[in-house]
Every structure is written in C-alpha cells, then in structure tokens.
Amino acid sequence: MRIAAVVAATSVATVAALGFASHAWAGPPPTAPPNVIGPMSSFQYLLGTWSCVGKPKTPASTTKVTFSPASDNTVQFQSKSTATSTIGYFGYDAVAKLWWSASVDNDGVRYYQSSKNWQNYSGVMETKDTTFPLQSSMTRITYTKYRTVTFEQVDGTWAQSSDVTCVKL
Amino acid sequence: MRRSSTIICVCIAAFSIATFRSASADDSMSSGSTMGLPKDHQYLIGTWTCDVQLAAMGGQGPTTDHGTMTIALSPSMTLHSHVVAKDYMSDSYQGYVTKTKTHWIASSDTQGNTTLETSMNGSVFTGTTWQAGAATPTRDTQSKISDTKIHDVTEFKMNGKWSKLADVVCTKG
Numbered sequence: 433m434r435i436a437a438v439v440a441a442t443s444v445a446t447v448a449a450l451g452f453a454s455h456a457w458a459g460p461p462p463t464a465p466p467n468v469i470g471p472m473s474s475f476q477y478l479l480g481t482w483s484c485v486g487k488p489k490t491p492a493s494t495t496k497v498t499f500s501p502a503s504d505n506t507v508q509f510q511s512k513s514t515a516t517s518t519i520g521y522f523g524y525d526a527v528a529k530l531w532w533s534a535s536v537d538n539d540g541v542r543y544y545q546s547s548k549n550w551q552n553y554s555g556v557m558e559t560k561d562t563t564f565p566l567q568s569s570m571t572r573i574t575y576t577k578y579r580t581v582t583f584e585q586v587d588g589t590w591a592q593s594s595d596v597t598c599v600k601l
Numbered sequence: 602m603r604r605s606s607t608i609i610c611v612c613i614a615a616f617s618i619a620t621f622r623s624a625s626a627d628d629s630m631s632s633g634s635t636m637g638l639p640k641d642h643q644y645l646i647g648t649w650t651c652d653v654q655l656a657a658m659g660g661q662g663p664t665t666d667h668g669t670m671t672i673a674l675s676p677s678m679t680l681h682s683h684v685v686a687k688d689y690m691s692d693s694y695q696g697y698v699t700k701t702k703t704h705w706i707a708s709s710d711t712q713g714n715t716t717l718e719t720s721m722n723g724s725v726f727t728g729t730t731w732q733a734g735a736a737t738p739t740r741d742t743q744s745k746i747s748d749t750k751i752h753d754v755t756e757f758k759m760n761g762k763w764s765k766l767a768d769v770v771c772t773k774g
Contacts, residue, residue, distance in 0.1 A: 506711040517675045519692040520709045536707035538679045538694045542715040
C-alpha cells in the first residue's frame with residue numbers, strides 16, 4: 433500500500449515539478465498576462481489545470497494538476513487523484529542560479545528537486561525512514577501536452593518509476 | 602520579512618499537527634488503514650486566524666506577524682492545511698500511522714523549505730527542516746486551548762541547543 437502510494441505520488445510530483453521545463457523548448461508562451469516574472473516567467477504557460485495519465489497504472493492513475501501564481505514570485509502546484517494529493521511550490525534561486533521545486537504529499541513524503549538547464553532535474557524523495565535520489569526529464573509535445581519520465585535510485589540502481597503525459601484542460 | 606515568514610511556516614504548519622496530539626491509535630477514523638484522522642479532531646477543519654510572536658534573533662528584537670490557515674480533509678484521511686501570510690504561503694499534510702503509532706507532518710513553502718516532523722506521544726513533534734540541502738532540527742509543542750483556539754511553540758536546534766523561536770495562537774473563524 434505504501435509503496436504504491438509513494439510511486440503514485442512520485443509520478444504526480446514529477447509531473448508538476450517538470451512541467452515548467454517544457455517552456456524552454458516552446459518559445460514564447462501563449463498569450464496571457466504575466467503572473468510570474470523573471471526566470472519564473474517560464475511557468476506562465478503552465479498556469480491552469482492539467483489532466484495527467486500514465487504509468488504506473490493504478491486506480492488513481494488519472495490525476496488533475498493545477499498551477500497557480502503564489503507569493504514571492506513562486507508558482508504553487510497541486511495534484512489530486514482519488515487516492516493521492518501532492519502540493520508544493522516552484523521558485524528560482526538567483527544566487528545558486530537554480531530553479532527549485534519543494535513539495536510534500538499526503539503520504540508524508542517530501543520532495544526537493546533543482547535544475548540548471550530546464551530539461552533535466554535531480555533531487556531527493558524522502559520518507560520518514562528513507563531517502564531516494566530522483567532524476568527526471570521532460571518532453572514538451574505541444575503547448576497543451578507534455579510528458580515526464582522519472583527515475584528513482586533504489587539500492588544503488590536507477591529504475592524508471594513513472595512515465596506520465598499531461599494534457600491541459 | 603524572510604525570517605518571520607520562515608517561522609510562520611514552521612509554526613503555523615505545525616499547528617495542524619495538533620489535530621493528532623491527543624489522539625490514540627484506537628480513535629483513528631481509518632479502519633484497516635495505515636493512517637487516519639482522529640475523530641475528536643474534526644473541529645480543526647475550517648479557517649483559522651493566527652497571531653505569531655517571534656523571538657529576538659539576528660540583532661532584531663521580538664516581532665509579531667499574522668497569517669490565515671485553512672484546514673481540510675485530504676486523501677487517506679489525512680489533513681491538508683494551507684497558510685497564507687504577507688508575501689508567504691505554505692502547505693502541509695498531516696497523518697497518523699496506526700501500525701507504528703506515529704503522528705507526522707510534511708510541509709513545503711514558497712521559500713523552498715520542506716519539513717518532516719513526527720511524534721510518538723502526540724504532544725511534542727520533532728524533525729527536520731531543509732532548505733536547498735541544508736538541514737535544521739525543529740521541534741513543536743502544541744496544545745488545544747479550546748475548540749476555537751490552539752497554541753504552538755516552535756523551537757530550532759542551533760549549536761546543540763534548542764532555542765525558542767515562536768509562540769503562535771490560532772483562533773477559529
């Protein structure tokens with residue numbers, strides 16, 4: 433039960449965490465008033481609601497993800513399915529020149545990821561007992577569709593933990 | 602501003618943990634589940650106004666701040682709390698693991714902090730707050746004053762010593 437929940441949460445968190453990466457490949461975002469500025473303006477096109485499906489397939493594999501502007505030029509994301517809920521924020525560290533994602537889920541897991549190049553992310557997923565390294569990549573398909581793939585390191589071995597596609601609603 | 606916001610995060614987020622403070626494994630609402638919301642803590646669901654007293658720190662004297670905390674049910678019979686203050690937001694989930702009799706809270710905020718805290722007795726929660734890989738031990742001690750008022754004291758461990766950072770009172774409505 434817990435493993436399934438963690439995997440599902442990882443998938444959802446990664447979808448949200450990497451969503452903004454697609455903008456780097458997309459050129460100018462669709463017309464909308466800027467709600468985030470500077471390096472965070474890359475999130476602009478993501479603001480709104482997305483429907484995400486993919487692997488691992490579970491009864492809760494269809495997830496709704498929402499991005500919204502938040503305090504201090506950050507973006508809040510929230511993903512929900514019938515069984516899982518993940519929420520967190522994206523921001524930019526001007527000193528480290530890194531985009532970051534900090535989130536938690538309803539299984540008591542925290543996630544922290546950062547990126548230098550918009551396309552490949554690394555970080556950790558931490559439970560009360562264990563820490564797993566994470567690596568993720570994201571491919572933008574269109575302005576209204578993107579795909580994320582996440583790998584998780586367990587006992588020194590990297591294994592794909594999710595492959596999710598999101599469509600903007 | 603940053604200092605106070607960070608503290609608000611920890612303090613107010615920790616407040617939500619108070620939901621589980623007096624609960625035992627037996628009064629979990631989740632039959633057969635690993636987590637659950639104690640039945641006698643439904644009163645926490647709703648909107649709270651929080652006043653924060655911050656200890657003197659870094660050459661700055663004691664200050665106060667304010668925030669609003671909204672608590673709602675989330676999947677697996679956990680609670681989700683959302684905090685909004687000036688130039689600051691945070692979100693937390695709280696739950697109870699019946700098997701290990703452990704209360705937990707997980708939080709993230711607009712400053713990139715993430716926090717995990719647990720409690721075996723439901724009264725004192727200890728854990729860690731991370732920001733960009735740097736970890737700081739944290740401790741929260743909470744109490745229920747009434748169905749419409751709750752109290753929390755937040756401490757950080759610095760140089761091996763616990764230091765009180767904040768005293769928070771939240772009033773419902």
